[in-house]
Amino acid sequence: MVKLTEKQRRFADEYIKSGNATQSAVKAGYSERYANTNASKLLQNTTIKSYIDGVLEEMASKRIMQASEAMELLTTIARGEMEETMYIGTSDGVITIEDKKPDINQRTNALKEILKRYPIDREGKERLxxxxxxxxxxxxxxxxxKADKLTQSGKVNELLQSLLDVKSGGDGSG
Structure with a gap:
């Protein structure tokens, strides 16, 4: 871990919050005169810079989903394990459907997203x-x-027969 004085740590923490070096120096306990002329030098201090970079990197890693987490989420959707609560507005009010599992389209889309990340070989592509x-x-x-059965059983309705007649040059009157 980077070794900073307490005042340097307060400056770095304030700078991470505000992005303003002069204000951060004053809040950390430096005099206004010193802050006005030397705040930018504090940011150039490699120890302080390293601390700030480390904290920002840690913050980003907590906020940004990693690939493994995304794959886990897609997998729970594809397996139908994830549940959600749906709210449907009706004329009588709102209906709540709890524990709705992903439908087939959502599961298929999750599977497609997972499979995009796994290249298949030439033989696999040919099989697909x-x-x-x-x-x-x-x-x-x-x-x-189905069409043959409908035609053979005489179940072709009048509208379809009219369309066939028109297409073949008849007047559609039967």
Whole structure:
């Protein structure tokens, strides 16, 4: 730890609060005359400067979230462990929903943010792309299957039939 006199420590602490060297010197107990001419020299003192830098760095580390803390927070969201209280305004007043867990979109977004920080190798990227292609193919097949079933069972409603007629050049009257 940096060794300062009590007066130097008071000056440094006051300077951290106010950012004004002259006022800080006076509050620390230096005479106004000395403060007016030598306050900037106090800031150039390597011992005082080192103390101020150390305190400011410590303050910043307490206020600023570190990467590990951010990852922990994202992980609790992605796992659905975090809960929040929601307030919904209605005509009858405010409804409070306590212990609401993250919905699927919030959890997915947290997972995406986590995965951005973990590079995947070329093989992993290829597997991911193949899985996405397989998913798209399966969704297209399902949509086609549903459309075929609706058409074959005669459940195509009148509006859809009218649209089909118009598209094929009919007048839509049936």
């Amino acid at each position: 792309l193949q899985a996405q292609a397989d998913k798209a193919t399966a969704e297209a097949a399902l949509a086609k299957n």
